Amino acid sequence: MSTHTAETAGQPESQGLKHYLRNHMREYGLLFALIAIMVFFQAVTGGTLLRPVNITNLFLQNSYVIIMALGMLIVIVSGNIDLSVGSVLGFIGALAAVMIVHWGWSVPLTIITCLIVGGLIGAAQGYWVAYWSIPSFIVTLAGMLVFRGASLWLLQGQSVGPFPPGFQMLSTGFVPDLFPAAMTAGLAEIAGSRNFNLLAMAVGIIAAVAIVWLGLRERARDKAYGIEGEPANFFWVRNAIVCGALLFLTYKIATFRGLPNVLVTMGVLIIIYAFITQKTVIGRRIYALGGNRKAAKLSGIKTERLTFLAFVNMGVLAALAGLVFAARLNTATPKAGFGMELDVIAAVFIGGASMAGGSGKIVGAVVGAFIMGVMNNGMSIMGIGIDYQQMIKGLVLLAAVIFDVYNKSKQG
Amino acid sequence: MTLLLEMRGITKEFPGVKALDQVNLQVREGEIHAICGENGAGKSTLMKVLSGVYPVGSYDGEIHYDGHLAEFKTLRDSEERGIVIIHQELALVPQLSIAENIFLGNERQTGGVIQWQETFRRTEELLAKVGLRDAPGTLVDSIGVGKQQLVEIAKALSKDVKLLILDEPTAALQENDSRKLLDLMLELKAQGVTCIIISHKLNEVRYVADTVTVIRDGMAVSELDASQGLSEDRIVRDMVGRDMSQRYPDRNRRAGEVVMAVKDWNVWHPEHAERQVIKNISFNVRAGEVVGIAGVMGSGRTELAMSIFGQSWGRGISGEVSLHGKPIDVSKVDRAIDAGLAYVTEDRKSLGLILDESIRFNTTLANLNGVSDKGVLNEAEETDVAERYRKALATRTPTVMQKVGNLSGGNQQKVVLAKWLFTEPEVLILDEPTRGIDVGAKYEIYSIINELSAQGKAVVMISSEMPELLGMCDRIYVMNEGAFVGELSAEEASQERIMSLIVSE
Numbered sequence: 001m002s003t004h005t006a007e008t009a010g011q012p013e014s015q016g017l018k019h020y021l022r023n024h025m026r027e028y029g030l031l032f033a034l035i036a037i038m039v040f041f042q043a044v045t046g047g048t049l050l051r052p053v054n055i056t057n058l059f060l061q062n063s064y065v066i067i068m069a070l071g072m073l074i075v076i077v078s079g080n081i082d083l084s085v086g087s088v089l090g091f092i093g094a095l096a097a098v099m100i101v102h103w104g105w106s107v108p109l110t111i112i113t114c115l116i117v118g119g120l121i122g123a124a125q126g127y128w129v130a131y132w133s134i135p136s137f138i139v140t141l142a143g144m145l146v147f148r149g150a151s152l153w154l155l156q157g158q159s160v161g162p163f164p165p166g167f168q169m170l171s172t173g174f175v176p177d178l179f180p181a182a183m184t185a186g187l188a189e190i191a192g193s194r195n196f197n198l199l200a201m202a203v204g205i206i207a208a209v210a211i212v213w214l215g216l217r218e219r220a221r222d223k224a225y226g227i228e229g230e231p232a233n234f235f236w237v238r239n240a241i242v243c244g245a246l247l248f249l250t251y252k253i254a255t256f257r258g259l260p261n262v263l264v265t266m267g268v269l270i271i272i273y274a275f276i277t278q279k280t281v282i283g284r285r286i287y288a289l290g291g292n293r294k295a296a297k298l299s300g301i302k303t304e305r306l307t308f309l310a311f312v313n314m315g316v317l318a319a320l321a322g323l324v325f326a327a328r329l330n331t332a333t334p335k336a337g338f339g340m341e342l343d344v345i346a347a348v349f350i351g352g353a354s355m356a357g358g359s360g361k362i363v364g365a366v367v368g369a370f371i372m373g374v375m376n377n378g379m380s381i382m383g384i385g386i387d388y389q390q391m392i393k394g395l396v397l398l399a400a401v402i403f404d405v406y407n408k409s410k411q412g
Numbered sequence: 413m414t415l416l417l418e419m420r421g422i423t424k425e426f427p428g429v430k431a432l433d434q435v436n437l438q439v440r441e442g443e444i445h446a447i448c449g450e451n452g453a454g455k456s457t458l459m460k461v462l463s464g465v466y467p468v469g470s471y472d473g474e475i476h477y478d479g480h481l482a483e484f485k486t487l488r489d490s491e492e493r494g495i496v497i498i499h500q501e502l503a504l505v506p507q508l509s510i511a512e513n514i515f516l517g518n519e520r521q522t523g524g525v526i527q528w529q530e531t532f533r534r535t536e537e538l539l540a541k542v543g544l545r546d547a548p549g550t551l552v553d554s555i556g557v558g559k560q561q562l563v564e565i566a567k568a569l570s571k572d573v574k575l576l577i578l579d580e581p582t583a584a585l586q587e588n589d590s591r592k593l594l595d596l597m598l599e600l601k602a603q604g605v606t607c608i609i610i611s612h613k614l615n616e617v618r619y620v621a622d623t624v625t626v627i628r629d630g631m632a633v634s635e636l637d638a639s640q641g642l643s644e645d646r647i648v649r650d651m652v653g654r655d656m657s658q659r660y661p662d663r664n665r666r667a668g669e670v671v672m673a674v675k676d677w678n679v680w681h682p683e684h685a686e687r688q689v690i691k692n693i694s695f696n697v698r699a700g701e702v703v704g705i706a707g708v709m710g711s712g713r714t715e716l717a718m719s720i721f722g723q724s725w726g727r728g729i730s731g732e733v734s735l736h737g738k739p740i741d742v743s744k745v746d747r748a749i750d751a752g753l754a755y756v757t758e759d760r761k762s763l764g765l766i767l768d769e770s771i772r773f774n775t776t777l778a779n780l781n782g783v784s785d786k787g788v789l790n791e792a793e794e795t796d797v798a799e800r801y802r803k804a805l806a807t808r809t810p811t812v813m814q815k816v817g818n819l820s821g822g823n824q825q826k827v828v829l830a831k832w833l834f835t836e837p838e839v840l841i842l843d844e845p846t847r848g849i850d851v852g853a854k855y856e857i858y859s860i861i862n863e864l865s866a867q868g869k870a871v872v873m874i875s876s877e878m879p880e881l882l883g884m885c886d887r888i889y890v891m892n893e894g895a896f897v898g899e900l901s902a903e904e905a906s907q908e909r910i911m912s913l914i915v916s917e
Contacts (some may be wrong), residue, residue, distance in 0.1 A: 225795045226811065281780045281787045288777055291766035298724060298755065298763055299778040299831070300746035358768055 017231055024230075025407045026352050028238070030364060033400075034371050035241070041378030048381050049374070052193070052256035055249060060171065060328060062373035063262040064089065064321035066366055068344045069351075070273045071310075071317035073365040076348050077277070078310045079290040079357030080129060080136035084143030085318040085344055087151070088121055089337035092322030094151040097160035097332030100167060107166045115319050121147070122315020123308070130307035144341065152334045161331025171327035173261040175199065188255070197258030204250025208243040215239060262324055269317075274362040286310065290357030346393070347372055350400040371396070415476075416441040416575060416606050417462075422473035424457055424466060431457045432471070433630045439575070439623075444597060444607045446617040449627035450651055450850035455610050458627070459577055463497050464490040478574070494574030498564045500583055504552045511535040511548035514567045538566040542596055556710075558589030565596065576600065577608045582616060583848060586709035586876065594620050612850070614644040626650040652852045660883030661855065663862040665902070667886060668699035669736070671870040672753075672839045677731035679719040689715050689726060691895040697839060697870040702861060704885035705874045706910050712894040713874045714758050717841045721755040722748040735838065749778060754837035756828055758844045758874075760821075764828040767817035771809060772798040774816050774827050779835045801830035805860060822853025829860060840864065841872045846880065858884060878907045890914060 021028070041049045048054060068085050075082045092114050099105040099113065125143050129136045177184055179198040188196035215235065222229040230238075253259065277283040288296040289303050297303045326332045351368030353360025372393065379389045417439040424432040432454045439445045449455045460466050462475065464484030475482040477493065484490045504513045511531050520527045520534065535548035542562045546555060552563065561581060568576055578597075582590040590613075597607055597620050611617050617624060624636040626647060634650045636642055648659070679690035689712050697703045705713050718725035720733060722745030733742050740751040748755075757763035765774055775798040776783050783794045798812035805826040809819060816827050825845065832840060842861070846854045861884065865871050875881050881888055888905050890898040890913040898913040 221792055225792070225799065279789050279791075281784045281789060284773070284777075284780055284789060287769070288766055288773075291768055292762070294763050295757075295766055296777070298721070298745060298757060300722070300749045301777075302744075302746065358766070 017234075020231055020234070022407075026404060027364075028234075029403065029407075030350075030352060030367050030371075031238070031241070034367055034374070035245070037371060037374050037378070041374060041381070045378060045381045049378055050252065052252040054377070054381075055252045056256050056260060058370075058373055058377055059260055059263045059266070061377065062369055063171070063266050064325045064328075065340065065343050065347060065373065066266055066369045067269060067317055067321045067324065068314075068340075069347045069365040069369045070269055070362060071314035072344045072348050073351070073353060073360055073362055074273075074277065074286060074310050075136070075314050076345075076353045076355075077290045077357055077360050078286050078307055079293065080307065080310065081140065081345065082125070082136065082143075082311065082314050083140040083341050083345075084121075084125065084147060085314065085321075086337040086340035086342075087144045087147035088118065088315065088318040089322040089325055089340060090332075090334070091121075091147040091151040091154070092118055092319040093326035093332040093336045094154040094160070094334070096167075096323055096326055097163070098154055100163060101160050107164065110167070111170075111323060114323055115316055118315040118317075118319020118322070119312050120315070122312040122318070125315070126308040126311025129311060130304045136311075148338075151332075151336070155332060155334050157334060159331050159333045161329075163327060163330055167323075168327050168330055169261060171260075171262050171324045174257045175259040175261060175264060177258055191251075191255050193255035195255070195257075197254040197256075200250050200254040200258045203259065204247050204254075207250075208246050211243060211246075212239050262328075265320075265324075270362060270366055277362050282306070287358055290359075292358070343372060344369075346397045350397060352404060354404075368400075414441050415439065416478060418476040419458070419462065420474045420476070422458065422461055422471055422475075424461055424471040431630050432461070435473075435627065435630070435632045437625055437632060438635075439606060439608060442601060442604055442606055443622040444601055444609060444620045446621035446624045447608060447610045447627060448612075448614070448617060448624060448647055448651055450852060453627045453651070453850075454630040455627055456579065457630075459497060459579065459608075459610070462490070463487055463495055463577070491571060494572055495577070496568040496571055496573045496575070497577040497579065498561075498568060498581065500580040504560055504563060506553040507551065509549045509551055510539070510544075510546060510555075510563050510566075513552055513563060514538060514570050516567075518571065534570065535566075538569050539563075541569055542566045543592070556589075558585050558592070561585065561589075561593055562596070565593075565600075573605060575606045575608065577610075579610045580612065581609065582611065582613060588708070590616065612848075614647055617647070618642050618644065628653055648851055651850075659851070659855065660880075661859045661862055663702070663884070664866065665886050666866075667701040668868065670696045671699050671736060672697050673734050673737075674720060675732045675734070677716070677720070677733075678729070679715060679726035680728040682725070682727050685727070689894050690719060691893075693731075693891075693894075693896050695889055695896065695899075697872055699868045699870055700865050701886050702865050702871045702873055702884055704881035704888040705872065705891055706878060706881050706888050706914075707891035708914065709876060711891045711914075713891055714843055715894075716891070717755055717843055717872070717874060720748075721745065721753055721841065724755075749835050749837075752836075752838035753841070754778075754832035754835055754839070755841045756825075756832055756843060756845060758847065760824055760828050764831075765816050765824060768815060771802065771807070771812040771814055771816055771819075771827050771830075775801055775812070775830045775834060778831050782834065797834060798830070801826075801833060805830055806856065820850075820853070822849045822856065825849055825853070825857060826860075829857075833864075837869070839870045839872065841874070843874045844876065845873065846875075846877070854880075878910060881905075881910075882907065 038049065068089070072082060072085065095117060096110050096114050099110045100107065125139050128134045128139045177197045177199045184196045184198045187198060188194065219229055219235065277286070285296065285301045285306055288299070288301060289306050293303055322337070325336060329336070347369035348360065348365045350371055351360065351364030351366070353365065375393060375396065376389065379392065415438055417437070419435065419437040422432050422435040423430070435458060437458065447455050461471050464486050467485045468483040482493065505516065508516070514535055515531055520530045532548045539546065539548065542565050544559060544562050544566070546559065552560060581593055585593065594616055597609070601607060609620065621642070622638050624638070624642060624647060625632055626634045628651060636646065673696040675694045677690055677693045678688065681687040681689050693716060707713050715725050719729050720742060723729050723743055724745060732739055734740060735752055742748040742751060742753065761767060772794050776794050780789070783790055783797060795812060802809065802812055807823050807826040809823060816824055819827065846857050849857065861871055861873070873881065873885060882905055886902050888900045888910065889896050890900065890910050892914045900909060
């Protein structure tokens with residue numbers, strides 16, 4: 001009966017919006033879920049959630065989860081999983097602390113060494129997964145235990161700190177405003193805040209314009225090939241919401257201290273990884289690998305090497321997250337990153353990736369991480385205990401996946 | 413004879429599609445009734461209505477079975493009345509024994525404790541009925557597909573089956589296993605079991621069927637009585653709705669220079685190191701030539717192709733592959749592709765396609781460098797390429813962004829072909845290129861193959877269907893137990909010649 005479905009599925013305008021919405025429920029659903037959650041917590045926290053200082057905090061608090069979610073998405077799309085990232089994050093933080101505080105290494109040397117060590121850790125795990133076909137669940141479960149133990153051993157069970165200011169800048173620093181103070185002072189007056197970071201606002205505006213411009217270009221291309229894309233009204237409403245939210249957030253940030261360094265790092269990484277996964281040959285091959293490993297291999301794709309590289313990449317990102325995390329706490333503790341792999345994995349699944357591999361998007365993983373982050377933050381402001389928080393987060397993860405499966409069965 | 417089953421005016425609609433339209437089906441007691449039709453004609457839907465997978469109320473029309481109006485709500489309801497379906501994809505658990513599989517869900521038990529002795533004794537009786545001599549404790553994993561099919565039938569018999577429905581039972585079987593199965597059907601008929609068989613293979617239908625119902629586009633278009641003689645051409649005509657005097661398109665035979673030559677090819681089994689699977693095979697294929705490889709399943713045809721294509725199968729591979737007289741490196745799939753080889757796999761769903769992705773995604777997958785610049789994909793160019801092959805191969809789809817999982821078998825095969833054509837190969841190895849594809853689409857695939865050879869490509873075609881090889885190939889190598897046992901030109905080749913070469917070894 002498959003012939004019938006193929007020949008009737010594409011009746012363009014007749015079923016129109018409803019049909020389109022049904023097939024793209026997931027993407028819109030995710031966006032609206034994030035907005036709904038933000039509106040909800042904004043209301044119940046009496047406006048605390050979206051205060052400039054809290055928005056800045058939200059980014060800082062979630063940066064390491066998001067950085068790792070980028071790598072985790074690739075690992076999961078390739079059909080694997082990495083349970084060790086929380087432990088690796090802790091281990092690299094500990095290593096950085098020992099290098100700087102005990103051995104007196106310089107900050108740049110420490111950072112470079114730590115990233116390399118992260119890559120090596122990823123390589124050590126990826127090797128067994130890729131070339132020996134040992135299930136990644138088992139290899140990285142072992143890694144999780146090994147590196148948890150290794151951080152304890154490195155730190156001798158103690159907290160090590162503090163870090164020099166140069167290192168702390170990784171996470172708690174802000175990008176200074178490039179615009180003359182005279183200009184920004186006037187704007188601050190209008191905004192009614194102590195200062196106004198014009199650079200942050202400018203970046204927000206440029207980003208919004210770029211999003212719309214790229215979207216329009218894509219639409220024009222699809223149209224030229226007669227590919228049925230997003231209906232025009234959907235496109236504009238979605239972009240209005242995304243850009244509105246973006247401008248609103250950057251405005252708020254601008255009235256506080258401007259762009260946090262880590263937000264810039266994160267933003268650049270998100271763009272790079274979205275580009276790699278969607279627009280490059282290697283990205284395409286990762287989806288093919290996760291979609292059907294045997295077919296990918298018989299199409300000339302070096303599946304082992306790709307799997308290996310996915311883990312190396314994950315290791316480097318986990319190391320970067322470890323540095324950011326240590327810099328933020330200004331100390332390395334043996335408990336750092338405990339259980340964080342679950343937050344990262346949850347973010348990727350909430351973001352629409354499939355356990356079986358082959359599907360999922362960077363943007364989804366980032367939104368998924370923010371959904372978790374806003375809930376954490378909002379519930380903490382409300383003073384909800386950690387007990388309830390965990391239960392609620394667990395149920396949200398389950399609900400997101402059920403929603404996914406339900407949608408798929410509807411599409412048939 | 414009395415009617416065992418009468419389905420009257422069955423209409424079943426899915427959103428936007430009328431899968432069945434006023435279908436009537438009459439099955440007499442004790443006959444073998446064949447249902448023929450192209451993929452997507454509605455055969456399986458009809459059987460799902462009959463067996464209660466689509467419960468009463470979800471379709472229009474009436475089913476009379478065994479003298480009563482039947483209103484099945486679930487599969488269990490129909491099984492209780494003695495209707496058992498054996499599906500195309502076998503529903504056995506490979507890690508369990510034959511006996512465990514036969515009584516799965518129907519265990520011989522007292523108070524939840526399985527009575528192993530009785531289970532084994534009953535299993536032996538049932539296996540004897542279907543002519544299997546394996547021990548009841550044998551793991552299903554360790555017996556071949558042909559025997560697994562027989563286990564399925566034994567399982568059906570264990571349920572006191574009155575009406576046995578076999579959906580494409582021989583699709584995965586080799587010639588002599590198919591024959592055994594068909595003979596078993598005739599035997600069951602003699603014991604009073606009524607059978608419905610759904611099949612593409614018209615020679616098999618002719619062999620066993622008493623009556624044939626042909627379904628096309630959700631309608632029963634004809635009922636043919638075997639006692640008045642069944643003509644395959646008539647069945648084919650009814651199936652496709654047009655006269656198909658020719659099942660194979662004409663081809664101009666014009667072989668040029670030798671393109672690919674394989675010399676002294678030896679391959680050992682990847683797990684059983686002592687088993688040599690390919691024994692000293694040498695062959696060649698010329699430009700513009702279609703060369704067939706005939707042989708029963710398990711003779712090593714697929715293993716030969718896959719070992720040549722990037723050593724994707726086997727170990728201890730030795731021998732030489734040359735293209736235009738120069739040795740080439742085929743030790744990795746990407747190197748084989750670069751050298752100019754393409755291999756269309758036997759199993760397109762699990763080895764050829766990424767079903768969740770679009771036609772465009774699949775079309776460019778084996779040659780992403782052809783649609784990218786410095787590692788960055790040019791999606792506009794990808795769409796161009798996919799569109800070009802969609803038109804060239806007449807793939808029926810609204811757009812190239814359609815998921816390939818939603819396409820019919822024939823259209824999926826065209827996507828696989830498009831993928832390999834885009835790598836611009838000189839040699840195309842086609843492994844069972846028309847398996848599970850309906851008659852009309854087969855003709856289209858044959859035409860594509862002819863066109864490729866007319867363009868000067870060298871084509872190697874592996875097939876279990878001898879008429880297909882005879883109809884398409886300029887030269888046929890006969891393979892048996894890992895070695896080539898003969899080579900026949902198109903003029904010399906006949907089914908009898910090929911079989912006798914296989915048997916004489």
